[in-house]
Amino acid sequence: AQTVTQSQPEMSVQEAETVTLSCTYDTSESDYYLFWYKQPPSRQMILVIRQEAYKQQNATENRFSVNFQKAAKSFSLKISDSQLGDAAMYFCAYRSAGGATNKLIFGTGTLLAVQP
Amino acid sequence: EAGVAQSPRYKIIEKRQSVAFWCNPISGHATLYWYQQILGQGPKLLIQFQNNGVVDDSQLPKDRFSAERLKGVDSTLKIQPAKLEDSAVYLCASSLDGGRAGYEQYFGPGTRLTVT
Numbered sequence: 001a002q003t004v005t006q007s008q009p010e011m012s013v014q015e016a017e018t019v020t021l022s023c024t025y026d027t028s029e030s031d032y033y034l035f036w037y038k039q040p041p042s043r044q045m046i047l048v049i050r051q052e053a054y055k056q057q058n059a060t061e062n063r064f065s066v067n068f069q070k071a072a073k074s075f076s077l078k079i080s081d082s083q084l085g086d087a088a089m090y091f092c093a094y095r096s097a098g099g100a101t102n103k104l105i106f107g108t109g110t111l112l113a114v115q116p
Numbered sequence: 117e118a119g120v121a122q123s124p125r126y127k128i129i130e131k132r133q134s135v136a137f138w139c140n141p142i143s144g145h146a147t148l149y150w151y152q153q154i155l156g157q158g159p160k161l162l163i164q165f166q167n168n169g170v171v172d173d174s175q176l177p178k179d180r181f182s183a184e185r186l187k188g189v190d191s192t193l194k195i196q197p198a199k200l201e202d203s204a205v206y207l208c209a210s211s212l213d214g215g216r217a218g219y220e221q222y223f224g225p226g227t228r229l230t231v232t
Protein backbone atom coordinates (compact mmCIF):
# COMPACT_ATOMS: atom_id res chain seq x y z
CA ALA A 1 0.00 0.00 0.00
CA GLN A 2 1.11 3.54 -0.70
CA THR A 3 1.93 5.91 2.15
CA VAL A 4 2.71 9.62 2.35
CA THR A 5 4.77 11.11 5.17
CA GLN A 6 5.09 14.75 6.15
CA SER A 7 7.60 15.03 8.97
CA GLN A 8 7.11 18.73 9.72
CA PRO A 9 3.91 19.29 11.71
CA GLU A 10 4.50 23.05 11.78
CA MET A 11 6.65 25.55 9.93
CA SER A 12 7.06 29.30 10.16
CA VAL A 13 8.38 31.81 7.63
CA GLN A 14 8.80 35.56 7.48
CA GLU A 15 6.81 37.44 4.92
CA ALA A 16 8.73 37.72 1.59
CA GLU A 17 11.08 34.88 2.57
CA THR A 18 11.28 31.37 1.12
CA VAL A 19 10.17 28.18 2.84
CA THR A 20 10.38 24.51 1.87
CA LEU A 21 7.90 21.88 3.02
CA SER A 22 9.00 18.25 2.95
CA CYS A 23 7.16 15.15 1.81
CA THR A 24 8.24 11.56 1.27
CA TYR A 25 6.17 8.72 -0.06
CA ASP A 26 6.38 5.00 -0.48
CA THR A 27 5.12 3.10 -3.49
CA SER A 28 6.02 0.20 -5.72
CA GLU A 29 4.30 1.80 -8.71
CA SER A 30 6.19 3.57 -11.46
CA ASP A 31 3.37 5.74 -12.76
CA TYR A 32 1.59 8.11 -10.42
CA TYR A 33 0.78 11.72 -9.63
CA LEU A 34 1.85 13.84 -6.69
CA PHE A 35 0.05 16.91 -5.42
CA TRP A 36 0.31 19.68 -2.90
CA TYR A 37 -3.00 20.95 -1.52
CA LYS A 38 -3.59 24.01 0.64
CA GLN A 39 -6.32 23.98 3.29
CA PRO A 40 -7.06 27.37 4.89
CA PRO A 41 -9.28 27.68 7.97
CA SER A 42 -12.29 27.70 5.67
CA ARG A 43 -11.50 23.96 5.20
CA GLN A 44 -11.74 24.04 1.41
CA MET A 45 -8.90 22.08 -0.16
CA ILE A 46 -7.22 24.01 -2.96
CA LEU A 47 -4.80 22.43 -5.42
CA VAL A 48 -1.46 24.25 -5.35
CA ILE A 49 0.64 22.19 -7.74
CA ARG A 50 0.81 18.74 -9.32
CA GLN A 51 3.60 16.57 -10.68
CA GLU A 52 3.38 13.61 -13.04
CA ALA A 53 5.90 10.94 -12.08
CA TYR A 54 6.96 10.31 -15.69
CA LYS A 55 8.04 13.92 -16.08
CA GLN A 56 11.57 14.67 -14.97
CA GLN A 57 11.05 18.41 -15.04
CA ASN A 58 9.93 19.89 -11.75
CA ALA A 59 6.53 21.59 -11.82
CA THR A 60 6.23 25.31 -11.11
CA GLU A 61 3.21 27.55 -10.56
CA ASN A 62 4.12 31.19 -10.02
CA ARG A 63 5.71 31.38 -6.54
CA PHE A 64 5.30 27.65 -5.94
CA SER A 65 7.72 25.01 -7.18
CA VAL A 66 8.53 21.43 -6.33
CA ASN A 67 11.68 19.38 -6.04
CA PHE A 68 10.71 15.92 -7.25
CA GLN A 69 13.29 13.21 -6.58
CA LYS A 70 11.75 10.00 -7.90
CA ALA A 71 14.52 7.64 -6.83
CA ALA A 72 14.51 9.06 -3.33
CA LYS A 73 10.68 9.21 -3.30
CA SER A 74 10.81 12.78 -2.17
CA PHE A 75 8.49 15.62 -3.18
CA SER A 76 9.13 18.96 -1.48
CA LEU A 77 7.27 22.23 -1.99
CA LYS A 78 9.09 25.55 -2.14
CA ILE A 79 7.16 28.76 -1.59
CA SER A 80 9.03 31.88 -2.66
CA ASP A 81 8.23 35.44 -1.60
CA SER A 82 5.85 34.16 1.09
CA GLN A 83 2.68 36.16 1.61
CA LEU A 84 0.31 36.37 4.57
CA GLY A 85 -2.31 34.60 2.48
CA ASP A 86 -0.08 31.54 2.21
CA ALA A 87 -0.72 30.72 5.87
CA ALA A 88 -2.63 27.44 5.90
CA MET A 89 -2.32 23.69 6.33
CA TYR A 90 -0.48 22.09 3.42
CA PHE A 91 -1.05 18.48 2.46
CA CYS A 92 1.05 16.31 0.20
CA ALA A 93 -0.96 13.70 -1.70
CA TYR A 94 -0.35 10.69 -3.94
CA ARG A 95 -2.55 9.23 -6.63
CA SER A 96 -2.01 6.12 -8.72
CA ALA A 97 -2.12 6.65 -12.47
CA GLY A 98 -3.52 3.23 -13.27
CA GLY A 99 -6.60 1.37 -12.13
CA ALA A 100 -10.16 2.51 -11.65
CA THR A 101 -9.80 4.14 -8.27
CA ASN A 102 -8.48 7.68 -8.18
CA LYS A 103 -8.29 8.14 -4.47
CA LEU A 104 -5.85 10.66 -3.13
CA ILE A 105 -3.64 9.38 -0.32
CA PHE A 106 -2.77 12.29 1.93
CA GLY A 107 -0.02 12.94 4.45
CA THR A 108 -0.79 14.36 7.87
CA GLY A 109 -0.13 17.93 6.82
CA THR A 110 2.19 20.82 7.68
CA LEU A 111 0.77 23.94 9.30
CA LEU A 112 2.49 26.97 7.80
CA ALA A 113 2.52 30.26 9.67
CA VAL A 114 3.62 33.46 7.89
CA GLN A 115 5.00 36.17 10.14
CA PRO A 116 4.60 39.82 9.06
CA GLU B 117 -18.59 27.94 -12.75
CA ALA B 118 -20.18 26.97 -9.45
CA GLY B 119 -18.03 24.86 -7.14
CA VAL B 120 -18.86 21.74 -5.18
CA ALA B 121 -21.70 22.45 -2.77
CA GLN B 122 -22.14 20.72 0.56
CA SER B 123 -24.67 21.02 3.35
CA PRO B 124 -24.91 21.42 6.20
CA ARG B 125 -21.64 23.16 7.11
CA TYR B 126 -21.88 22.09 10.74
CA LYS B 127 -23.76 19.36 12.57
CA ILE B 128 -23.79 18.34 16.22
CA ILE B 129 -25.50 15.10 17.22
CA GLU B 130 -25.45 12.67 20.10
CA LYS B 131 -23.96 9.22 19.75
CA ARG B 132 -26.32 6.58 18.36
CA GLN B 133 -28.24 9.23 16.41
CA SER B 134 -28.28 9.32 12.63
CA VAL B 135 -27.07 12.08 10.31
CA ALA B 136 -26.98 12.75 6.58
CA PHE B 137 -24.76 14.96 4.48
CA TRP B 138 -25.51 16.23 1.00
CA CYS B 139 -23.16 17.03 -1.87
CA ASN B 140 -23.77 18.57 -5.27
CA PRO B 141 -20.74 18.24 -7.56
CA ILE B 142 -19.63 20.58 -10.29
CA SER B 143 -21.92 20.28 -13.29
CA GLY B 144 -20.72 17.67 -15.74
CA HIS B 145 -18.33 15.95 -13.34
CA ALA B 146 -18.75 12.21 -13.62
CA THR B 147 -16.76 11.22 -10.56
CA LEU B 148 -17.68 12.05 -6.97
CA TYR B 149 -15.68 11.32 -3.82
CA TRP B 150 -16.42 11.40 -0.10
CA TYR B 151 -13.44 11.85 2.22
CA GLN B 152 -13.31 11.77 6.01
CA GLN B 153 -10.82 14.11 7.69
CA ILE B 154 -10.27 13.47 11.39
CA LEU B 155 -8.68 16.32 13.32
CA GLY B 156 -4.91 16.31 12.89
CA GLN B 157 -4.97 13.92 9.94
CA GLY B 158 -5.17 14.11 6.18
CA PRO B 159 -8.40 13.21 4.42
CA LYS B 160 -9.15 9.54 3.84
CA LEU B 161 -11.33 8.32 0.98
CA LEU B 162 -14.58 6.71 2.09
CA ILE B 163 -16.23 6.11 -1.27
CA GLN B 164 -15.81 6.97 -4.95
CA PHE B 165 -18.65 7.05 -7.47
CA GLN B 166 -18.30 7.01 -11.25
CA ASN B 167 -21.63 8.36 -12.45
CA ASN B 168 -24.02 6.44 -10.16
CA GLY B 169 -21.87 3.33 -9.75
CA VAL B 170 -19.49 2.64 -6.88
CA VAL B 171 -15.82 2.35 -7.88
CA ASP B 172 -14.18 2.10 -4.45
CA ASP B 173 -15.79 1.76 -1.04
CA SER B 174 -13.08 -0.34 0.58
CA GLN B 175 -12.64 2.08 3.51
CA LEU B 176 -16.32 2.76 4.13
CA PRO B 177 -17.53 1.29 7.47
CA LYS B 178 -20.51 -0.39 5.90
CA ASP B 179 -22.10 -1.41 9.19
CA ARG B 180 -22.93 2.23 9.87
CA PHE B 181 -22.11 4.31 6.81
CA SER B 182 -24.03 4.35 3.55
CA ALA B 183 -23.87 6.53 0.48
CA GLU B 184 -25.82 6.89 -2.69
CA ARG B 185 -25.63 8.92 -5.85
CA LEU B 186 -28.95 8.76 -7.56
CA LYS B 187 -29.09 9.78 -11.22
CA GLY B 188 -25.32 10.29 -11.21
CA VAL B 189 -25.50 13.84 -9.92
CA ASP B 190 -25.78 14.77 -6.25
CA SER B 191 -24.96 12.40 -3.43
CA THR B 192 -25.91 11.70 0.17
CA LEU B 193 -23.68 10.18 2.86
CA LYS B 194 -25.44 8.77 5.91
CA ILE B 195 -24.20 7.60 9.28
CA GLN B 196 -26.48 5.44 11.43
CA PRO B 197 -25.84 5.06 14.31
CA ALA B 198 -23.08 7.59 14.92
CA LYS B 199 -20.15 6.92 17.23
CA LEU B 200 -17.87 9.38 18.98
CA GLU B 201 -15.02 8.48 16.62
CA ASP B 202 -17.10 9.67 13.66
CA SER B 203 -16.42 13.27 14.68
CA ALA B 204 -14.61 14.68 11.67
CA VAL B 205 -14.90 16.91 8.63
CA TYR B 206 -16.59 15.18 5.71
CA LEU B 207 -15.32 16.48 2.40
CA CYS B 208 -16.96 15.94 -0.94
CA ALA B 209 -14.96 16.27 -4.15
CA SER B 210 -15.67 15.83 -7.82
CA SER B 211 -13.63 15.43 -10.97
CA LEU B 212 -14.37 15.51 -14.65
CA ASP B 213 -13.34 11.93 -15.13
CA GLY B 214 -12.03 9.11 -13.00
CA GLY B 215 -9.69 7.73 -15.56
CA ARG B 216 -5.98 7.83 -16.17
CA ALA B 217 -5.97 11.43 -17.29
CA GLY B 218 -5.49 12.59 -13.74
CA TYR B 219 -8.15 15.21 -13.72
CA GLU B 220 -8.08 17.53 -10.76
CA GLN B 221 -10.36 16.80 -7.83
CA TYR B 222 -12.30 19.89 -6.75
CA PHE B 223 -13.30 19.95 -3.11
CA GLY B 224 -16.31 21.38 -1.37
CA PRO B 225 -16.16 23.34 1.91
CA GLY B 226 -16.88 20.24 4.00
CA THR B 227 -19.28 19.42 6.82
CA ARG B 228 -17.90 19.44 10.35
CA LEU B 229 -19.60 16.72 12.39
CA THR B 230 -19.36 16.64 16.17
CA VAL B 231 -20.70 13.55 17.95
CA THR B 232 -21.22 14.03 21.69
